[in-house]
Amino acid sequence: DEEDVDVFEVEKILDVKTEGGKILYKVRWKGYTSDDDTWEPEAHLEDCKEVLLEFRKKIVDNKPKPVKKEVQKLSLNDDVFEAESDSDWQGETKGDVSPKKKKKKSKDGEDRSSGDLKKKMSKSAKLKEKPRTEREDSSDTLVLDSIPKKRTSETKEDSKDPKKQRKEDTKEVKKKKGEVKDLKINSKEDFKESKKSQKEKDGGVQFGSES
Amino acid sequence: MSLLIKHSERLRKFKNKGKDPAALRRQRAEVVIELRKAKKDEQILKRRNIEPNEVGMERNLSTEEGETHEIIQLSLEEILQGVNGSDTELQLQATQATRRLLSRRKDPPINEIIELGIIPRLVEFLTYADNAPLQFEAAWALTNIAAGTSDHTKAVVEGGALPAFIALLSSPHMHVSEQSVWALGNIAGDSPLYRDALINCNAIPPLLALVSPATPVWFLRNITWTLSNFCRHKNPCPPLDAVQKMLPVLICLLEHEDSEIISDSCWATSFLTDGSNDRIQVVVDTGVLPRLVELMASPELIVVTPALRTVGNVVTGTNEQTQAAIDAGVLAVLPHLLQHAKPTIQKEAAWMLSNIAAGPCWQVQQLITCGLLPPLVELLDKGNFNAQKEAVWAVANFTTGGTVEQIVELVQSGVLKPLLNLLLAKDSKTILIILDTISNLFLAAEKLGETERLCLLVERLGGLEKLEALQVHENKMVCQVALNIIERYFSDE
Numbered sequence: 001d002e003e004d005v006d007v008f009e010v011e012k013i014l015d016v017k018t019e020g021g022k023i024l025y026k027v028r029w030k031g032y033t034s035d036d037d038t039w040e041p042e043a044h045l046e047d048c049k050e051v052l053l054e055f056r057k058k059i060v061d062n063k064p065k066p067v068k069k070e071v072q073k074l075s076l077n078d079d080v081f082e083a084e085s086d087s088d089w090q091g092e093t094k095g096d097v098s099p100k101k102k103k104k105k106s107k108d109g110e111d112r113s114s115g116d117l118k119k120k121m122s123k124s125a126k127l128k129e130k131p132r133t134e135r136e137d138s139s140d141t142l143v144l145d146s147i148p149k150k151r152t153s154e155t156k157e158d159s160k161d162p163k164k165q166r167k168e169d170t171k172e173v174k175k176k177k178g179e180v181k182d183l184k185i186n187s188k189e190d191f192k193e194s195k196k197s198q199k200e201k202d203g204g205v206q207f208g209s210e211s
Numbered sequence: 212m213s214l215l216i217k218h219s220e221r222l223r224k225f226k227n228k229g230k231d232p233a234a235l236r237r238q239r240a241e242v243v244i245e246l247r248k249a250k251k252d253e254q255i256l257k258r259r260n261i262e263p264n265e266v267g268m269e270r271n272l273s274t275e276e277g278e279t280h281e282i283i284q285l286s287l288e289e290i291l292q293g294v295n296g297s298d299t300e301l302q303l304q305a306t307q308a309t310r311r312l313l314s315r316r317k318d319p320p321i322n323e324i325i326e327l328g329i330i331p332r333l334v335e336f337l338t339y340a341d342n343a344p345l346q347f348e349a350a351w352a353l354t355n356i357a358a359g360t361s362d363h364t365k366a367v368v369e370g371g372a373l374p375a376f377i378a379l380l381s382s383p384h385m386h387v388s389e390q391s392v393w394a395l396g397n398i399a400g401d402s403p404l405y406r407d408a409l410i411n412c413n414a415i416p417p418l419l420a421l422v423s424p425a426t427p428v429w430f431l432r433n434i435t436w437t438l439s440n441f442c443r444h445k446n447p448c449p450p451l452d453a454v455q456k457m458l459p460v461l462i463c464l465l466e467h468e469d470s471e472i473i474s475d476s477c478w479a480t481s482f483l484t485d486g487s488n489d490r491i492q493v494v495v496d497t498g499v500l501p502r503l504v505e506l507m508a509s510p511e512l513i514v515v516t517p518a519l520r521t522v523g524n525v526v527t528g529t530n531e532q533t534q535a536a537i538d539a540g541v542l543a544v545l546p547h548l549l550q551h552a553k554p555t556i557q558k559e560a561a562w563m564l565s566n567i568a569a570g571p572c573w574q575v576q577q578l579i580t581c582g583l584l585p586p587l588v589e590l591l592d593k594g595n596f597n598a599q600k601e602a603v604w605a606v607a608n609f610t611t612g613g614t615v616e617q618i619v620e621l622v623q624s625g626v627l628k629p630l631l632n633l634l635l636a637k638d639s640k641t642i643l644i645i646l647d648t649i650s651n652l653f654l655a656a657e658k659l660g661e662t663e664r665l666c667l668l669v670e671r672l673g674g675l676e677k678l679e680a681l682q683v684h685e686n687k688m689v690c691q692v693a694l695n696i697i698e699r700y701f702s703d704e
């Protein structure tokens with residue numbers, strides 16, 4: 001346990017990227033300026049859930065809202081080939097986001113210490129990461145033109161049949177597993193039924209006139 | 212002498228008060244039945260098939276040991292008379308006869324029974340609390356009428372059945388209440404109109420009250436199924452307060468060991484999540500996602516199908532809702548489902564994947580981390596066509612929202628080859644999506660200065676010739692987009 005390790009408080013998250021298969025978040029440190037922003041792996045931010053959540057919400061708010069209930073149509077016009085301006089979430093968050101105090105207590109009194117990054121970092125490590133920040137601002141966050149949209153299910157062919165006839169034959173074998181149930185068979189014993197023969201019931205005979 | 216007649220004679224000895232006219236009627240009916248029996252014995256040996264729409268009489272011989280009595284079917288005329296009469300025995304016989312007709316597998320004569328006009332009378336029988344067998348038979352008959360078309364269900368509802376059935380939910384006779392549960396399930400399943408009519412008649416509390424640790428499994432199955440129908444339908448979706456009442460019970464039923472109960476509970480959650488995001492949230496808020504993910508891994512198809520559907524619906528929601536599904540572990544069970552034996556499961560798993568890939572890059576990253584690229588590539592390569600279409604969406608969304616690095620990983624996972632092969636598909640829409648994806652790949656390549664590498668790769672995989680062939684595709688858009696790609700990236704400067 002190192003005694004001379006600094007613990008720094010995260011003020012907010014500014015951006016996100018991936019590198020080497022990991023997610024990295026751009027951190028603004030409380031009491032520091034953008035000069036000291038660093039990219040931190042997700043794992044370092046375990047104590048900062050609230051800050052993360054706020055960042056993620058911001059991203060959603062800034063993106064044009066996906067239309068979820070329509071079938072996804074990727075833009076097929078010239079937009080595909082035109083370089084559009086960066087979508088908001090890729091770069092620095094546009095507009096000022098007032099830094100919020102992160103140390104809210106949860107309802108049951110647990111201190112989530114959302115603002116504190118309890119990370120043991122030496123100052124030198126922090127400095128090392130600085131140049132990376134500048135270099136990587138533009139290149140690795142890809143800007144694409146259309147935002148992928150969520151699509152609801154188009155076919156509901158496997159949905160259950162809404163109605164069931166209660167059949168005579170209570171000894172009916174249940175349908176094979178895996179089949180879509182159309183008419184559900186009630187397999188319970190019918191207390192009123194006399195014992196049934198196993199014969200098919202629809203081979204009855206028609207009689208003519210009544211007496 | 213048939214047992215029926217013996218039985219009737221016995222009855223006559225005990226219940227002969229003021230029953231003479233009825234007794235005579237019964238006697239007559241019995242004689243008729245006797246005569247018919249003799250005829251039937253003859254004819255049953257001659258003919259085997261009943262004509263499709265014949266309602267007539269059937270004879271069912273029971274051959275189980277120790278049982279010799281026969282079940283005699285009545286004619287429609289006799290049913291009408293029995294039902295409308297005041298003789299309780301005949302009422303029961305007639306109602307039972309009706310039930311039998313309506314319970315047969317092939318073409319139950321619903322229209323003919325409705326035309327008899329006996330529905331209101333059957334509904335009345337539902338209220339005869341001192342005659343549970345009659346209530347039961349009437350409930351069963353009405354259930355099967357309501358199991359038909361919307362018009363059939365309407366006839367039952369307009370006969371005044373709703374309050375009667377709701378009242379029967381509290382019957383002390385379990386089979387009567389069970390049959391009522393079933394009937395209400397059919398009625399609610401017909402339309403949002405009837406569903407809400409039942410909800411407004413306060414059907415839900417007594418229905419939920421039937422669920423207890425002591426409730427037998429066969430009964431619970433019906434209750435769960437009926438509850439799922441109360442969750443069914445959109446436009447409008449069920450009232451929120453009704454949903455709030457039903458959800459805790461459904462969540463509970465999800466923990467049952469019986470597969471049918473679990474399955475129907477999952478169908479209920481699938482209906483409830485098939486709507487706006489706030490309705491998805493209501494379900495997510497119950498904390499049910501981990502259980503649903505667990506059920507997605509069930510060996511039982513009847514469980515997997517609706518569990519997968521439910522979580523698939525959840526990830527059409529917000530990023531947070533999708534994240535909740537991811538946090539519940541859905542990515543670990545997806546690979547298996549992408550390779551499932553049943554094509555529709557493959558398809559829906561790929562659909563879910565495509566919607567997660569439509570999310571922000573940290574969710575796309577989780578797809579990579581959880582090893583979903585290889586099964587995706589496999590599906591793209593070998594899956595059935597509907598599943599492949601969904602997989603194409605997944606790849607497309609990936610290339611739209613993923614970072615350059617993620618796209619590089621995608622390409623490295625071998626997705627290009629099967630993707631380019633699908634350019635031969637018959638479906639223009641799919642082709643267009645693939646073309647868009649290719650464009651996205653080139654955009655990423657441009658950022659890395661790797662366009663030439665990508666061109667060579669595409670060429671080597673036979674993609675260029677497919678693109679060239681698409682220039683003369685029947686769909687004009689396909690032609691145009693293919694041409695654009697070729698001109699932009701493959702033509703010599």
